[in-house]
Amino acid sequence: MxxxxxxxxxxxxxxxxxxxxxxxxxxxxxxxxxxxxxxxxxxxxxxxxxxxxxxxxxxxxxxxxxxxxxxxxxxxASLMIKYTDAEEAFRENKRLRELLDFRERSNLKLEAAEVIATNPMPGVHSILIDIGANKNAAKHMAVINDKGLIGKLVQVSEKTSIVQLLLDRNLGAAVRLANCRADGITAWAGGERLLLENIPVSENVQLGEKVITSGLDGVFPAGIPVGEVVRTDRNPESLFLRVEVAPVVDFSVLEEVFIVFVNSSSAEPS
Known part of the structure; x- marks a missing residue:
């Protein structure tokens, strides 16, 4: 040619x-x-x-x-790659500073971990983190980030752990509506939404009302942000409201999380 x-x-x-x-x-x-x-x-x-x-x-x-x-x-092209790398490094440093500041301000005992994998199976919401028994992690410990509740540990090996996310259909958390103080249980509503179950129709639930953990399940410490109310429906034939909640955590971009050590009887982070 x-x-x-x-x-x-x-x-x-x-x-x-x-x-x-x-x-x-x-x-x-x-x-x-x-x-x-x-x-x-x-x-x-x-x-x-x-x-x-x-x-x-x-x-x-x-x-x-x-x-x-x-x-x-x-x-x-070379300059574009360098700029992208620098921008990503800046964002990572900002994110890590925010997480460090959150840990210093928190009253909870926390151990930081990084997300190293996600579960690709539909309907099964879990992540893999780089901390396990080597950092005294144990099953049923709560996992959070600087925004709010993420889930809990369901499987712990020596150096990694599986976190069951709040969006998983098999996980429910005991929560409380911040204003009316009604207690309920979260359930996955599909997509990126949660339902609050067992909220009586007599409760005056407002749109935008904050939802926090109540601590009544013995798994999640009280006071952790969960989400806010985005929709309520009343069914004349039901004793309970249908309350839809938008989580405060963006589960699509999880990178760093914290394991919560709740009391003195739990092993503290090494």
Whole structure:
């Protein structure tokens, strides 16, 4: 293929070379005389040669520009990668500073962990973290981040643990409505929503009302943010309200979490 292209280029250039040779020869012949006519011919021939020579100057310039454009594109791609890396590092540092500040402000005993995998199975919501028995983690310990409740440990190995998320259909947490103080149990409502079960229809539940853990289940310490009420429905045939809650935690972007050590009888983080 390169040889074919080179042949095409040679064929395209040959007529120009032949024409230049012919004109140059005419110029030499004309210059042998000293008449005004010969001088005029030489001047016009020089002008023609200047015009004909322009394409031969343009071609190298085009090649140079093409190479320069390629170099600039490569440099731009490199700068874009460096900028993206720097931006990601800035975001990570900001996130870690916020988590550290949260741990220092919290009254809970916390051990930080990183999320290293998620469960791809539909309907099964869990994550794998990089802390296990080596950091005194144990089953049923609560897991949170700086926004609120995430879930609990359901399986602990030496260096990793599985966290069952609040969005899993098999996990319910004892919670309380912050204003009306009614107690209920969370249940997965599908997608990124929770339902509050066992809330009597007599309760005056308001949209936007905060939902926190009550501590009545003995698993999750009281006072951890869970979400806020986004919808309520009353069924005349039911004794309970249908209360829909939006979690405060964005479960799609979990990266760092905390294991909660709740009391002195629990092993403290090493």
């Amino acid at each position: 390169p040889g074919f292209l080179a042949q095409i280029r040679r064929q395209a250039v040959m007529p120009w070379i032949a024409l230049l040779c012919a004109v140059s020869l005419s110029l030499i012949l004309m210059s042998s005389g000293g008449s005004r006519g010969s001088e005029l011919v030489k001047e016009r021939t020089a002008a023609i040669l200047a015009v004909l020579a322009q394409p031969f100057g343009i071609v190298p310039a085009i090649v140079h520009l093409s190479r320069e454009n390629a170099r600039l594109r490569a440099e731009n």
